[in-house]
Amino acid sequence: MRITQGAFSFLPDLTDEQITSQVAYCLEKGWAVNLEFTDDPHPRNTYWDMWGHPMFEVADPAAVLYELKECRKVYGDSHYIRLSAFDASHGWESVKLSFIVNRPASEEAGFRLQRSEGAGRNIRYTTQPYATGKPEGERYR
Amino acid sequence: MTSAEPAAAAETAIDLRAEYESSGAKEVLEELERDLIGLEPVKKRIRETAALLLVERARGRLGLAHQTPTLHMSFTGNPGTGKTTVAMKMADLLHRLGYVRKGHLVTVTRDDLVGQYIGHTAPKTKEILKKAMGGVLFIDEAYYLYRPENERDYGQEAIEILLQVMENQRDDLVVILAGYADRMERFFESNPGFRSRIAHHIDFPDYSDDELFRIAGHILAEQNYGLTPAAEAALKDYIRERRKQPHFANARSIRNALDRARLRQANRLFESAEGPLDAAALSAIDEADIRASRVFRGGLAADRGGEGTGDGSGAS
Numbered sequence: 001m002r003i004t005q006g007a008f009s010f011l012p013d014l015t016d017e018q019i020t021s022q023v024a025y026c027l028e029k030g031w032a033v034n035l036e037f038t039d040d041p042h043p044r045n046t047y048w049d050m051w052g053h054p055m056f057e058v059a060d061p062a063a064v065l066y067e068l069k070e071c072r073k074v075y076g077d078s079h080y081i082r083l084s085a086f087d088a089s090h091g092w093e094s095v096k097l098s099f100i101v102n103r104p105a106s107e108e109a110g111f112r113l114q115r116s117e118g119a120g121r122n123i124r125y126t127t128q129p130y131a132t133g134k135p136e137g138e139r140y141r
Numbered sequence: 142m143t144s145a146e147p148a149a150a151a152e153t154a155i156d157l158r159a160e161y162e163s164s165g166a167k168e169v170l171e172e173l174e175r176d177l178i179g180l181e182p183v184k185k186r187i188r189e190t191a192a193l194l195l196v197e198r199a200r201g202r203l204g205l206a207h208q209t210p211t212l213h214m215s216f217t218g219n220p221g222t223g224k225t226t227v228a229m230k231m232a233d234l235l236h237r238l239g240y241v242r243k244g245h246l247v248t249v250t251r252d253d254l255v256g257q258y259i260g261h262t263a264p265k266t267k268e269i270l271k272k273a274m275g276g277v278l279f280i281d282e283a284y285y286l287y288r289p290e291n292e293r294d295y296g297q298e299a300i301e302i303l304l305q306v307m308e309n310q311r312d313d314l315v316v317i318l319a320g321y322a323d324r325m326e327r328f329f330e331s332n333p334g335f336r337s338r339i340a341h342h343i344d345f346p347d348y349s350d351d352e353l354f355r356i357a358g359h360i361l362a363e364q365n366y367g368l369t370p371a372a373e374a375a376l377k378d379y380i381r382e383r384r385k386q387p388h389f390a391n392a393r394s395i396r397n398a399l400d401r402a403r404l405r406q407a408n409r410l411f412e413s414a415e416g417p418l419d420a421a422a423l424s425a426i427d428e429a430d431i432r433a434s435r436v437f438r439g440g441l442a443a444d445r446g447g448e449g450t451g452d453g454s455g456a457s
Contacts, residue, residue, distance in 0.1 A: 052264070059243045060275025062313035067271070 001110035003041045006082060006098040016065060019083070019101055023061035026085035031096055032056040033064050034086060035071050037079045039104070039139045041129050042111075051075075054086065068101060077105045078140045104140035155199040164198075165237035166191050173230050178359065179352035180223060186343045187231070194238045211340040212240060212315045213307055215283075215329075217322040218345025221391030224319045225279065227345075231317065232277040241315055243275035251285040254299040262295040266302045274313045283318035284328035304334050348391050353380050356392050360399055361426070371428035382436050398434065405430040 004010055014022070026033050033055050036048035051071045055064060064083070071081055081102035084095045109130035116124045131139040161167050170191060173184060193210065200207040212235065216224040229246050236244025249269055256262035270278065280286070286303075288294040307316050318325070318335070322344065329336040348356065354377055361367060368376060383394055406426050410418065 053268075055271065058271050058274065059245055060313065062242075062310065063271035063274040066274070066310070066313075
């Protein structure tokens with residue numbers, strides 16, 4: 001199942017060239033670009049691991065692409081990688097743009113729907129990614 | 142006002158002259174000519190490089206075979222001969238010709254690239270490289286990166302990363318290495334990888350006495366100071382004397398000397414002035430301000446220990 005999170009996720013995956021343009025836009029606005037990765041695809045999983053440090057000081061998209069390629073070498077086959085742009089200016093201090101830049105090679109699993117019966121006839125629903133049945137690092141192999 | 146450029150309409154012919162003027166390369170080169178005194182061989186090399194880059198760019202636009210030329214450079218020369226200043230101009234020039242995207246200059250030394258413990262060097266070097274991408278990375282005293290006497294020195298690791306990026310990301314980054322000629326030579330001998338990846342070796346000659354005097358005039362004019370005729374003669378003597386003494390650093394020594402002369406001038410005015418001073422008095426450096434220098438009293442050696450020698454780039 002194709003995960004749709006962040007911007008552009010209903011579009012075909014961005015090419016590196018398109019990612020470069022997006023990064024150039026972010027840098028022009030003065031946002032710090034970060035790379036994060038995870039293999040837990042649940043939409044409520046906000047705690048992604050960060051690749052290296054936030055890139056506050058880079059001037060050119062080439063630097064971000066360089067890190068992205070390094071990150072893909074390690075996690076490209078097995079993890080999602082997303083790029084987020086953080087606006088540090090006063091009053092905002094928040095992420096302004098975030099989109100997925102890498103998906104694991106085999107992105108099949110999807111989500112299991114779980115029903116739990118509460119008091120009376122009350123039923124609570126929750127979703128759980130099949131992938132998270134396996135331990136971290138072995139989920140998309 | 143100007144007529145439409147015919148070359149731009151149909152890309153079958155390119156007017157190099159117009160190209161030269163419109164790219165802004167002309168302004169940078171003229172600025173170089175105007176602001177830098179002496180350094181003729183350096184200016185000549187830069188003009189040649191600019192011409193090559195312009196022709197390469199024109200060839201590219203006409204669809205002829207062209208490749209991004211290797212732009213990494215090495216600047217060798219004694220301290221204070223203008224290496225950093227020229228590097229800054231170079232970054233500007235490359236930016237205007239479209240060979241680097243941003244045209245900023247990141248100046249680093251060994252400390253910024255090499256870490257202090259295992260695993261510290263690679264991230265540090267990469268951080269700097271990322272900061273410099275799209276611009277020019279200027280590595281001052283580059284030979285310190287390589288310390289042959291310590292085989293476990295982390296400098297080697299920084300060199301490897303540097304070489305890899307210099308080779309693979311030639312479009313993203315231009316590296317300029319700088320340092321004293323003889324030590325750079327030894328550095329290149331022990332790191333042949335560097336030599337082959339650097340296309341332009343530019344040597345910065347020492348300034349002559351006359352050039353140093355003109356530089357002094359330039360520095361003072363920028364700060365709205367002037368020399369009295371007697372002070373001019375004193376400064377000429379000073380330059381001749383200073384050159385013979387240790388730690389002579391060309392233009393940097395002169396700048397330091399002028400800073401100290403300004404200090405003495407301020408002191409003199411403060412102590413001797415009676416009544417209001419006009420602008421001319423406030424900006425005139427007199428003979429006494431320069432003659433008071435210890436360079437005239439045998440220099441550094443005469444009163445070692447009296448004053449800290451500090452950066453070693455100038456004696457007072």
